[in-house]
Amino acid sequence: MVEQFGELGVGTKKLGQVMATSPQLLLRKPQEIQQVVVFLKDLGLDEETIGRVLGRCSEIFAAIIEKTLKKKLDFLTTIGVSKSHLPWVIRKYPELFLYDVNRTLLPR
Secondary structure (H helix, E strand, C coil): CHHHHHHCCCCHHHHHHHHHHCHHHHHCCHHHHHHHHHHHHHCCCCHHHHHHHHHHCHHHHHCCHHHHHHHHHHHHHHCCCCCCCHHHHHHHCHHHHCCCHHHHHCCC
16 A cells, blocks of 8 residues: 555655544555545646645545545536536646535535
8 A cells, every 4th residue: 555655656755644634544454545536637637736735635535436436426426516627626626526426515
C-alpha cells in the first residue's frame, strides 16, 4: 500500500497524515485501493492529481465504488456537469465524493 501511494506522489510525511485522518485505509486490500485509482483514472485524472486527491480527501479511497462513488458521479451528471468537466470538478472539489447526496448535495 505504501508503494501504491508513493507512485501517486504521496511522500512519507503526507502518508502519515493520510493514515492519521483515514485509518480505515489500513483495512483495505491493495486491490480495492487500486480499483479506486483506476476509477479516477477512467474519469480523466492523472496520477499526480489522484495523489493530491488522496492527500486532501483520503476517505475517498476507502469508499465502495458501486455504492458511493458512482452514485455521486451519477448525481453530478444529472445536475448538468458534463463528462469533459468532471476531472476539473473532482480535482477542485474532491469533497463532493464524501457528501451524502440526499442530505447535503440535493437542493432543499
